[in-house]
Amino acid sequence: SFGAGLNIQYVTAELKNSASTPYLNHAKLKGDTTDLGYVLGALYEYTPHTRFGVGYRSEVHHKLNGKISFTQPVIAAAAMGLYRQDITAKLTTPAMLTFGVYHDIDDKWAVMAEAQKTYWSSFDNLTIKGQYRPVLSITDENWKDVWFYSVGTAYKYNDKLKLRLGLAYDNTPVNDFTRTPRIPDSDRVW
Numbered sequence: 001s002f003g004a005g006l007n008i009q010y011v012t013a014e015l016k017n018s019a020s021t022p023y024l025n026h027a028k029l030k031g032d033t034t035d036l037g038y039v040l041g042a043l044y045e046y047t048p049h050t051r052f053g054v055g056y057r058s059e060v061h062h063k064l065n066g067k068i069s070f071t072q073p074v075i076a077a078a079a080m081g082l083y084r085q086d087i088t089a090k091l092t093t094p095a096m097l098t099f100g101v102y103h104d105i106d107d108k109w110a111v112m113a114e115a116q117k118t119y120w121s122s123f124d125n126l127t128i129k130g131q132y133r134p135v136l137s138i139t140d141e142n143w144k145d146v147w148f149y150s151v152g153t154a155y156k157y158n159d160k161l162k163l164r165l166g167l168a169y170d171n172t173p174v175n176d177f178t179r180t181p182r183i184p185d186s187d188r189v190w
Contacts, residue, residue, distance in 0.1 A: 001045075007037035009060045009093060029087060029128060031066025037093075049104035055097070059122055062091040068130065086131040092122040108156050112166075116148040120173035146171035150190075166190075 012032040037060035043053045068087045098116040105111060120143040128137040152166030168190040179185070 001043045003039075003041045005039045007039050007057060007060060008034065009037065009062070010034045011062050011064060011091065011093075013064060013066075013089070013091075029066060029068045029089075031064035031087060031089060033062045033064045035060050035062045051102045053098075053100040053102075055100075057096045057098075059095045059119070060093045062093065064089045064091060068128075068136065085133075087128055087136065089126060089128045091126070094122050095119040110154045110156075112152050112154070114148070114150045117145060118148065118173065119145050121145050123173070142175055143173040144175060146173045 010032070011034075013030070015029045037058040039055065039057045041053065041055040043051060045051050066087055066089075068085055096116060096118050098114065100112065100114045102112045103110065123141050123143045125141055126137075126139040127135060130136040148168065148170045150166055150168035152164060154165075155163045157163055168188075170188040170190065172185040172187050174185040
């Protein structure tokens with residue numbers, strides 16, 4: 001079996017900073033966008049009890065449009081050409097490649113496993129450009145591509161109840177040298 005679909009993503013962002021200079025205190029940036037990507041998938045039934053699957057979700061390239069404003073002091077920020085200007089920021093959500101397998105052991109028990117690669121290296125930096133200044137802010141991210149692994153089992157107790165148990169390990173894409181308070185990510189075991 002093969003499948004394809006459209007991926008519609010809506011992104012809204014609000015970033016707040018309290019800068020150390022007296023002229024740029026309490027900056028607030030807001031923006032949003034809606035953009036398109038695609039998904040592809042295939043499923044191969046090896047036997048009636050064993051299936052293999054693969055899926056792909058494309059990157060989505062976003063260009064957020066919004067505003068920046070400063071709450072104090074208004075006159076100083078306005079004099080510097082920063083107060084309430086239009087801003088843009090580009091964000092690329094990562095592509096994902098997923099592999100999965102499912103097997104019925106008998107009428108009651110089944111096992112399954114998944115491996116997923118997320119291409120977070122597309123998130124290199126967050127650059128905010130202004131209407132009056134070409135670059136207002138650059139935050140280096142330098143995220144890395146990562147893998148997610150999971151295994152699980154299911155037990156069919158009766159026709160109305162199925163019990164499931166699983167374990168997953170998820171790598172963080174965030175490098176230690178670019179970790180920020182905004183995204184304090186780490187590896188996870190689920």
